[in-house]
Amino acid sequence: xxxxxxxxxxxxxxxxxxxxxxxxxxxxxxxxxxxxxxxxxxxxxxxxxxxxxxxxxxxxxxxxxxxxxxxxxxxxxxxxxxxxxxxxxxxxxxxxxxxxxxxxxxxxxxxxxxxxxxxxxxxxxxxxxxxxxxxxxxxxxxxxxxxxxxxxxxxxxxxxxxxxxxxxxxxxxxxxxxxxxxxxxxxxxxxxxxxxxxxxxxxxxxxxxxxxxxxxxxxxxxxxxxxxxxxxxxxxxxxxxxxxxxxxxxxxxxxxxxxxxxxxxxxxxxxxxxxxxxxxxxxxxxxxxxxxxxxxxxxxxxxxxxxxxxxxxxxxxxxxxxxxxxxxxxxxxxxxxxxxxxxxxxxxxxxxxxxxxxxxxxxxxx
Ligand SMILES: *Cc1c(COP(=O)(O)O)cnc(C)c1O
Numbered sequence: 001x002x003x004x005x006x007x008x009x010x011x012x013x014x015x016x017x018x019x020x021x022x023x024x025x026x027x028x029x030x031x032x033x034x035x036x037x038x039x040x041x042x043x044x045x046x047x048x049x050x051x052x053x054x055x056x057x058x059x060x061x062x063x064x065x066x067x068x069x070x071x072x073x074x075x076x077x078x079x080x081x082x083x084x085x086x087x088x089x090x091x092x093x094x095x096x097x098x099x100x101x102x103x104x105x106x107x108x109x110x111x112x113x114x115x116x117x118x119x120x121x122x123x124x125x126x127x128x129x130x131x132x133x134x135x136x137x138x139x140x141x142x143x144x145x146x147x148x149x150x151x152x153x154x155x156x157x158x159x160x161x162x163x164x165x166x167x168x169x170x171x172x173x174x175x176x177x178x179x180x181x182x183x184x185x186x187x188x189x190x191x192x193x194x195x196x197x198x199x200x201x202x203x204x205x206x207x208x209x210x211x212x213x214x215x216x217x218x219x220x221x222x223x224x225x226x227x228x229x230x231x232x233x234x235x236x237x238x239x240x241x242x243x244x245x246x247x248x249x250x251x252x253x254x255x256x257x258x259x260x261x262x263x264x265x266x267x268x269x270x271x272x273x274x275x276x277x278x279x280x281x282x283x284x285x286x287x288x289x290x291x292x293x294x295x296x297x298x299x300x301x302x303x304x305x306x307x308x309x310x311x312x313x314x315x316x317x318x319x320x321x322x323x324x325x326x327x328x329x330x331x332x333x334x335x336x337x338x339x340x341x342x343x344x345x346x347x348x349x350x351x352x353x354x355x356x357x358x359x360x361x362x363x364x365x366x
Contacts, residue, residue, distance in 0.1 A: 006050055006053075009032060013172050015170045016170070028056065031052070063157035068212065073206060075090055076151065089358075090115050104166070148347075152173070152174050153173045154208075187331075189303070190224060197234070233265065246305035247272035249303070256286075259276070271312070293320055
């Protein structure tokens with residue numbers, strides 16, 4: 001359930017035309033089978049439909065399939081308490097996607113088109129019932145296992161075989177329903193020897209090629225019994241960078257919250273940015289700066305990672321390269337819990353959204 005590829009029937013696609021310099025938009029409908037009808041089918045019947053929808057991502061011979069020349073976004077659409085649907089801060093993802101495409105030397109996808117297409121996309125699929133129903137039970141655990149729409153915009157290149165940069169990229173938006181991100185049962189993090197990003201590289205953009213190392217390091221961590229891997233900086237090998245595809249925060253004994261400062265080796269997470277605002281609103285002192293393994297081992301009392309998929313996920317411990325384990329206790333620490341309550345509460349419309357972070361897709365009425 002967590003991240004199954006069960007695509008929604010309607011997909012958005014925009015192709016760049018270098019002659020006209022326009023993006024030609026289209027809606028791809030695999031089928032128009034409503035969600036309830038799909039669920040009522042036998043498993044075999046359902047599989048045929050889903051396989052067809054999922055083929056949408058089948059790679060061709062392109063810069064993307066051969067050199068991982070692609071970039072992507074992860075956004076969530078939330079069923080809100082009032083019965084509506086909202087996307088969390090899509091304009092932030094739109095700006096980051098624009099920067100990713102620019103960083104890859106290809107025509108960037110306009111921010112306004114991104115936001116408009118995302119809203120339309122969720123609306124079209126929601127009309128067929130592809131939106132989880134709000135469940136008040138979720139509030140009891142601050143939405144730990146709540147469902148949402150995982151929206152995946154990404155870029156593919158045109159057909160090509162030599163190494164090069166796309167001149168006619170294509171932007172696709174697809175989605176699937178998700179719930180909890182991390183595997184249940186595992187809860188500790190381990191520092192990996194692998195290097196995710198180097199100075200002057202591509203670590204600051206969400207480009208596909210960065211994620212091969214992430215996938216390897218995460219698999220290795222899981223094989224050793226950890227839920228997450230954590231990277232150190234490539235130069236000094238002593239400062240924290242981030243998790244496999246999440247940003248990292250520490251709470252020190254004096255309650256100061258520290259997260260590594262942004263640079264060209266850190267992905268500027270929108271959850272990170274939001275958590276910093278929420279923590280400051282709650283009166284915490286937040287520092288964006290380098291933080292070493294030694295400092296964490298001496299002073300940290302909580303550690304959590306943040307991301308659209310992960311939300312705020314506490315890490316029960318961090319094990320360094322020599323095997324030394326620093327324990328933070330399992331489950332949410334008090335600071336992570338308070339922030340999770342604020343973040344998820346606002347995303348699901350269970351509490352007020354004073355910063356207007358939610359873009360309403362479907363107006364609620366109760
Ligand atoms: C996507 C991502 C994050 C989290 O970003 P959000 O905008 O919060 O989802 C953090 N690190 C990496 C490497 C990522 O790819």
